[in-house]
Amino acid sequence: MDPHKPHLDRRFTEGCTSVTQLHRELVAQGAPVTYGMVRAYIATLRGVPPDAPPPPPSVRKVTGWLTRHPISLSEEDRAGLKDVLARCPELDTAAGHIRDFGEILTDRLGTTLPTWIDAVDTSQLPGLTGFALHLHRDFDAVTAGLTLEWSSGATEGAVNRIKKIKRQLYGRAGFDLLRKMILLQ
Secondary structure, X not given: OHHHHHHHHHHHHHOOOOHHHHHHHHHHOOOOOOHHHHHHHHHHHHOOOOOOOXXXXXXXXXXXXXXXXXXXXXXXXXXXXXXXXXXXXXHHHHHHHHHHHHHHHHHOOHHHHHHHHHHHHHHOOHHHHHHHHHHHHHHHHHXXXXXXXXXXXXXXXXXXXXHHHHHHOOOOOOHHHHHHHHHHO
């Protein structure tokens, strides 16, 4: 095999990496080599294949990174988010708007909502622009919900509990049992 290695090296650097083709060429020259010998030598020329890059993060994972408070992210998550945002400027812009909206929610800054909506509208990001413009449909209620400390959460929770009990008892008994179940739970 040693006398034929220069030929294989030359052909490999020319771009011919097919073991079958190289074996045919050597046999045509009268070389006493087997297919396995050529394959083993070409494998050494190819070397170790480079490691595949890590898979990109899923949409769900990136969405979680964007919507969680930055303090609650681990170092690994922060590095992943930073990498994703560096690769996509539109997503970086969206992340800024999402963070701003998170501040409006947590700090009850409903009065700054019109400024946020205008900023999102000028950025022309499809998902966020649609969300921001839909806030205009019932703007007074949205602003009140983001400003006032009162919440209808307790009432909504009670309504959901009653509906759950009603679904569980559907077709089993009448109103009297439903009334007792609601009062006892």
